[in-house]
Amino acid sequence: MKELFDSYRSNYRDVVQSSINFSGLPHSFFMRAKADLLRELIAQRLGPQKPAMLDVGCGVGSFHPLLRGMVSHLTGIDVSPASIAQARADNRDVAYYAFGGSNLPFDAASFDLVTAICVLHHVVPANWPHFMSEMRRVVRPGGLVCVIEHNPLNPLTRLAVARCEFDRDAVLLGASKARKLMASSGLHEIGTRYFLLLPSEAEPARRVDTTLSNVPLGAQYAAFGTA
Numbered sequence: 001m002k003e004l005f006d007s008y009r010s011n012y013r014d015v016v017q018s019s020i021n022f023s024g025l026p027h028s029f030f031m032r033a034k035a036d037l038l039r040e041l042i043a044q045r046l047g048p049q050k051p052a053m054l055d056v057g058c059g060v061g062s063f064h065p066l067l068r069g070m071v072s073h074l075t076g077i078d079v080s081p082a083s084i085a086q087a088r089a090d091n092r093d094v095a096y097y098a099f100g101g102s103n104l105p106f107d108a109a110s111f112d113l114v115t116a117i118c119v120l121h122h123v124v125p126a127n128w129p130h131f132m133s134e135m136r137r138v139v140r141p142g143g144l145v146c147v148i149e150h151n152p153l154n155p156l157t158r159l160a161v162a163r164c165e166f167d168r169d170a171v172l173l174g175a176s177k178a179r180k181l182m183a184s185s186g187l188h189e190i191g192t193r194y195f196l197l198l199p200s201e202a203e204p205a206r207r208v209d210t211t212l213s214n215v216p217l218g219a220q221y222a223a224f225g226t227a
């Protein structure tokens with residue numbers, strides 16, 4: 001079956017950029033903010049060892065160059081074969097797989113860190129519990145599951161989603177729903193961090209953003225839990 005994101009193999013970044021042009025910031029700024037947050041979470045929750053990471057719904061792998069040096073081994077998986085082909089062409093050092101979207105083709109406890117970045121809002125809500133339980137299954141005991149999502153409480157996020165052509169069928173989920181899904185899947189020590197409250201690359205703005213990470217207004221949030 002042809003997947004929605006197959007059509008965005010060559011212009012994924014341009015489509016995202018056109019939906020956020022009103023912010024005056026490049027897509028790379030938002031990607032760096034996610035990478036910085038992930039780096040902090042790895043240090044705080046997994047310690048100094050570089051983790052083996054699985055990125056579920058990795059798309060064309062545009063986030064993956066930012067993870068070099070941060071993880072020991074990176075695997076990406078997606079339902080869109082065309083996106084995976086592009087990701088493979090762009091990131092020769094990453095292991096990529098296409099799959100049917102239900103069961104992850106990995107043994108239990110295969111990874112230290114499993115992420116899904118802006119993926120759940122493209123999954124049918126009835127399938128969210130299974131999606132989360134699969135992430136939970138393939139992470140090792142003590143490992144970390146992290147979901148990064150659009151924050152529906154932020155009006156500019158809603159504007160960006162409304163302007164993004166591939167978000168037409170998106171169903172946004174708030175952080176409390178993400179936390180509930182994590183708890184139901186058996187994860188514990190569940191936390192949330194909001195980020196991208198201030199749309200600025202300036203260092204003081206970045207510091208304010210970090211200080212206000214408990215305020216549920218950032219454009220995106222990370223929900224994470226330990227297996």
Ligand SMILES: C[S@@+](CC[C@H](N)C(=O)[O-])C[C@H]1O[C@@H](n2cnc3c(N)ncnc32)[C@H](O)[C@@H]1O
Nearest residue numbers: 005056057058059078079080101117118119122
């Ligand atoms: C908005 S893109 C995000 C891509 C990437 N994570 C990023 O942040 O650049 C959403 C991705 O989720 C994928 N996707 C949708 N449903 C999925 C599922 N059930 N399992 C894995 N990937 C899925 C889509 O094919 C698409 O590549």
